[in-house]
Amino acid sequence: MDQTVISVSHDEIRDPAAHAAKVIRRERVRIDAADRAILDAMRGRFEAVAAIGAAKRRAGLPVYDAAREAALYARISEMAGDLAPAALALWRVMTAAARRMEGLDVRHEEADRADQAAQSALPTTLTLELPDAAMLTTVTTILAVHECVPAAMTWDGAARRMTISVTEGSAWAPAMLSDLTAQGVRIPEMEKVAEMAAEMTTGQAAEQSAPSRPRCGLLGRKLGYSYSPAIHAALGDYDYDLHEVPNEEDLEKFLKETPFDGLNVTIPYKVAVMAHCATLSPRAKAIGSVNTLVRRPDGTLHGDNTDDAGFTAMVEESGVDPAGKTCVVLGSGGASRTVVAVLKRMGAKRVVVVSRRGEDHYGNLARHADAALLVNATPVGMYPNVDASPVEDLSVFPKLEAVLDLIYNPPKTKLLADAEKRGIRTVNGLRMLVVQAAVASALWGCSAYDAKRCAAIEAAIRLGEENLWLVGMPGVGKTTVGGLLGEALGRPFVDLDAEIERVAGMPIPEIFRTRGEAGFREIEAEAAMTASRGRGTVIATGGGTVLREANRRAMRESGTVVWLQRDLSRLPTEGRPLSEAKGVEKLYAEREPIYRAAAHLEVDANLLAGAEAVAEHVIGRLMRA
Template identity: 50%
Template sequence: MEYGLLGEKLGHSFSPQIHSQLAGYSYELVEKTPQEVEVFLKEREFQGLNVTIPYKKKVFDCCDQVSELARRIGSINTIANRGGWLYGDNTDYYGFRYMIHRLGVSVAEKKAVVLGNGGVAPAVRAALEDEGAGEIVTVSRRGENNYNNISRHYDAKILVNTTPLGMYPGNGEAAVDLGPFKQCEAVYDLIYNPLKTKLLLSAEKLGIPCMDGLSMLVAQAKKSCEIFQQISLPEEKVEEITGCLRRKVSNVCLIGMPGCGKTTVGERLAARLGKKFVDIDREIVKRMGKEIPEIFRESGETGFRKMESEVLSEVTKQTGQVVATGGGVVVTPKNCELVRQNGEVIFLKRDLRELTVAGRPVSQSRPLEQIYEERIDAYRSWSDFQVENRTVEKTVREIESLLV
């Protein structure tokens, strides 16, 4: 084989796609048990490898030469086969430094808290040191600094999550509550699925600059490619590939009043973007085997909203979709994080006089103007963009132009 990613359980990975855009070589996912790793490396039937958990430390002794950086960090995530001898390095360090520079918040002389002490944490600490950070504290479950006494570090200005908490399929979890970190100036979460973890959504809500781990993934891959090929690639490649990946995996969630055209616009938009279309109301009907008015009659609005949130949670964990929500999705506050976790939210607006109420229990229960006034603040605050729906084609083109 040429190049690949070595790990125990890899599942879905963006790495083959990233490396194909970097240099076009063959890149495979290589799953090996702990017993198979040493034999595989000794055979040396590859040109280069990236290494992920749980083997970043295990491969150390299998390399003939190790970079000073990798030795300092104590783990390896990149191995190049150079004429039969193995060279080991660590590119997580470069990836995280790229994140720091990309966000644009200086870490110099500032207290930083690193959540987690796993495979990537040493590289993060080394990068923070070289960027001139002040006190660097590692918080783990059983260390001297742990989640039971984290209050002693609420004065941190930089927060970095290296734990898997909040990663798919555990969306909605977070290692810490960001609220008490009153002096926090930047939040980095190395997770990239979902694109916005609960931690990042909290940072956004509090107005704290933050960044997900997608650009780090691409930046460390670029450095790995340079080590594999012994070449230099332009820095612009990182943003180019990151943008391409983000556009591919991002969801577009449509919110707005009942009858404003979310389904019609959503279906057309999905076709244009090459994404799957999902209508939340249709999914509820499919699951319950009943139409919406019947569900309302039997379970009331409270029962319907509970089902709506459950279906929405399942759907929005997935990526690469256009999702049309029900008009009342904003009635349930926790749904905000669900629609925002994997992409953009579009508030689709339409003149109230053009909205139909047939088959819509809530719309028939009281004047549309009253419903609109109850929901307008949420529609506006939940959305990234607001688009007037006058004609379907024009609306679809406008949404396309707004997306990242």
């Protein structure tokens, strides 16, 4: 940034007031000239935006390009340097104005008025009464999506009641209140909040007939469980359905006869759908695959690739710049094409595609020992085959800076876990999944791309879908706290010791007596592995479950591990074979470093009054994580 060098002159010493007036007049001339230049530049920018929009409409192309806008913000931030915060604020205002000029954000002014009215009309503390405890995760997701960070928050599990407060002068977003009440949440202080929010956000449009909800969805062969419906529900108000088409012969019929406004496309149709598109985006053409379809006004299809933006976000999250470096991509399918295109665009010196039968295969990985970035674009390691890894020994890549895995279930594959052990940065595919969905939603005209909203959705998915493991000494209260957490979060609860007794058909002391500790650990390991394959489960482990490395890996790869701690003098020993045989002090000395290494979070129960308080504390920590 240019700086004016200020020195003290003879005139300033003799008459400071006169000198100041002279400087003010001179610098105000510069400011006026700068303002005129800015206005001229803005006028030229808006004219260019209008010309591009008109050209796109004539060609039947989507007008709004979310990826372009996201890239613009990144470029402005880089160019602005220390002026980045002010520059980004200015550019966001200009892009919002451009969207309104193009008719892409018709609800903007109504939303502004709604926020202003809400600021003066709503109290700073609201009580949220949930219809059942299972709604807690949904409510916290809604708060996160609307970027609501309460100044204070409490949760009464027994009454299913949450109170949230904001600082004086802050506003409650009407859309957030509307989302809460739509989920059956009652807000006693604001019985009419849903009606008010609807009136504020719809404005004059309420007098017109309501438009039909956009019809969107996911197209693939076998979809099974998918995060996509939940992600799109958080992104905007439109339908999102799963469409399974069993074979390619049925694809044309589906695309012609099924009513939809937009579709995501997954395995194995990303290449096949291209033949059915009237137009393709430059990204889709360059990559050679389509993962997003847009129904144009004339009924024909436009194909785009939003995986490009999703994988770019993954690379940025890793913190590794591929420019000038060797990158190794595992797999040669449709996902691999996107990865290769992005890495080349980001300036990678060399991108090596490894396949089972190609010139570069899994038997000669050592040829690429200079690789700085490794990307898994294969399904190896995906649930339920969580013990598999495409690379058995990462030491063949001694210069690795980061490992990226497009798989997001499990949250941490064996490949990522192995990289983490070596101190290598890791990123799973959830970021890519959320970002590509958000960009697709923008292409359909359903919601504007918002990086903060993407981050909030990603965090909410991690909270709601990953397992929650409780570890700690025998008798610390894992079963009691786990049961309370399961009830409060609306999640299934598994007591590993109870499961072991069920499988063995006898109490744990009897297992120790008849099969010994080794026999018990075998049953325990199988129970832990089975529990790790669940989704969103609260699991109370036995005191020694962490002793086996395979158990620890299964816990950390499938969710969050919470170490509950309590004063050793308060731990019961009756009915606990090892506590009785060794004593809790010796047992703790052996296990303390293992608990610490396994845990993501540590909770000192000595500082909290009762199991309910411990459970509430854990929930609070998870919400902030």
